[in-house]
Amino acid sequence: xxxxxxGLPAVVELTAKTGxxxxxxxxxxxxxxxxxxxxxxxxxLTSRPADAEDLVQDTLxxxxxxxDRFDGAHPRAWLLTILRxxxxxxxxxxxxxxxxxxxxxxxxxxSTETDADSPEGLVxxxxxxxxxxxxxxALPDRYRQIVTLVxxxxxxxxxxxxxxxxxxxxxxxxLHRARGRMRHRLVAAGLAPRRKx
Amino acid sequence: MSAKPRKMWGTKEMASCxxxxxxxxxxxxxxxxxxxxxxxxxxxxACRRCGLEASTYREIKAALARQAAPLDEESLERLRAFGxxxxxxxxxxxxESGSGDTSPPA
Numbered sequence: 001x002x003x004x005x006x007g008l009p010a011v012v013e014l015t016a017k018t019g020x021x022x023x024x025x026x027x028x029x030x031x032x033x034x035x036x037x038x039x040x041x042x043x044x045l046t047s048r049p050a051d052a053e054d055l056v057q058d059t060l061x062x063x064x065x066x067x068d069r070f071d072g073a074h075p076r077a078w079l080l081t082i083l084r085x086x087x088x089x090x091x092x093x094x095x096x097x098x099x100x101x102x103x104x105x106x107x108x109x110x111s112t113e114t115d116a117d118s119p120e121g122l123v124x125x126x127x128x129x130x131x132x133x134x135x136x137x138a139l140p141d142r143y144r145q146i147v148t149l150v151x152x153x154x155x156x157x158x159x160x161x162x163x164x165x166x167x168x169x170x171x172x173x174x175l176h177r178a179r180g181r182m183r184h185r186l187v188a189a190g191l192a193p194r195r196k197x
Numbered sequence: 198m199s200a201k202p203r204k205m206w207g208t209k210e211m212a213s214c215x216x217x218x219x220x221x222x223x224x225x226x227x228x229x230x231x232x233x234x235x236x237x238x239x240x241x242x243a244c245r246r247c248g249l250e251a252s253t254y255r256e257i258k259a260a261l262a263r264q265a266a267p268l269d270e271e272s273l274e275r276l277r278a279f280g281x282x283x284x285x286x287x288x289x290x291x292x293e294s295g296s297g298d299t300s301p302p303a
Contacts, residue, residue, distance in 0.1 A: 025284050032280045039268055039276060053272045057279055064283040132260040150226065151261035157228050176222050183253050192253040195246055 027067045030075035031060065037076060038083055040153045041163055044145060045087050055090065059083045080155075080162040131189050135182040143178035146171055212236045217247050225254055 038059060042052035062082050063070075070078055136144055149160040150171070157175075161168045186192035217240045223229045224237040241248045 027280070027284050032277065032284075035276050035280060036268065036273060039273055043268075049269060049272065053276065056276050060276065060280050060283065128256060129260045129263060132257055133264060136261065136264070147261065151258050152265045157223075157226070172223060175226075179222060179254055179257055182257050183250070186253065186257070192256075193249045195250055
C-alpha cells in the first residue's frame with residue numbers, strides 16, 4: 001500500500017473515527033513533525049526506498065489509530081516503537097524466514113578486530129571518508145544499524161534503543177565496538193594514529 | 198603534606214585512561230552527565246594518547262554525518278500529504294457524525 005499522490009489508499013476511507021482531535025489535533029502536533037525522522041530511520045531499517053516509504057505510511061496509519069491513547073510524552077520514541085513493530089510485522093508477513101536468519105546470523109558473528117600496525121598520522125579528507133564508508137559497509141548488520149541510527153540519522157541512544165527494541169546499554173556497547181572496528185580500519189590504513197601502550 | 202588522590206571515579210577530578218575510554222564515546226555523543234563530561238574533557242586535554250583517540254572518533258562521527266544522503270523530497274511530501282489527509286479525515290468524520298464510533302481497521 002502506498003500513497004502515490006493520485007489518491008488516498010482505500011484504508012483511509014475506513015478510518016473515520018471520533019476523538020478529541022480538535023481544536024489542536026494531537027496527530028498534527030506530535031506525528032507530522034516526525035515524518036522526516038521516520039523516513040530516515042525507515043531507510044536504515046529497510047533495503048529499498050519504496051519499502052521505507054511503505055513502512056512510514058503504515059506507521060502513520062497505526063499512529064493515527066492509536067493517537068487517542070497517546071499521552072503526549074516523548075512522541076518520537078512512541079513513533080519509533082510503532083515503526084519498529086510495524087517493520088517486524090511486515091517482515092514476518094512477507095518473509096517469515098528473514099528475521100530468524102538475521103537473529104541466527106547475529107549470534108554467529110564473532111569479534112574479529114583488525115590488526116593495526118601502520119605508520120602514525122592523521123590525514124583528513126576524501127581518503128578518510130572513503131575508509132569510514134568501507135568500514136561501515138563491512139560492519140555486521142547489528143553494528144551498522146546502530147551506527148547509522150545514531151551518527152547518520154541523528155537519534156539519541158534512547159531513541160535508537162526504542163527503534164531496535166534493545167536496551168540502551170546494548171546500543172552503547174554495539175556503538176563502542178562498531179566505532180572501535182572503524183578506528184582499527186583507519187589505523188590499518190595509516191589514516192589514524194595507533195594507540196601506543 | 199598534600200592529601201593522597203582518591204582513586205574512585207566518582208570523587209577524583211582526573212579520571213584514568215581506562216575510565217575515560219569506557220565512556221569517551223558516550224561523552225562524544227553528548228550522553229554523559231555534566232560531572233563525567235568535565236572529567237573526561239580534563240583528561241583528554243592532559244593525555245595525548247586518549248586525546249588522539251578521541252579525535253579519531255570525532256573524525257569518524259563527522260565523516261559519518263557527511264554520509265547522510267538527502268531524503269527523496271517527493272517521498273517525503275507524499276508521506277506528509279498522507280499524514281495530513283488522516284487528520285482531515287478525522288475532522289470530516291467529527292463534523293458529519295458528531296458522535297458514534299467507527300472502529301479503525303485491524
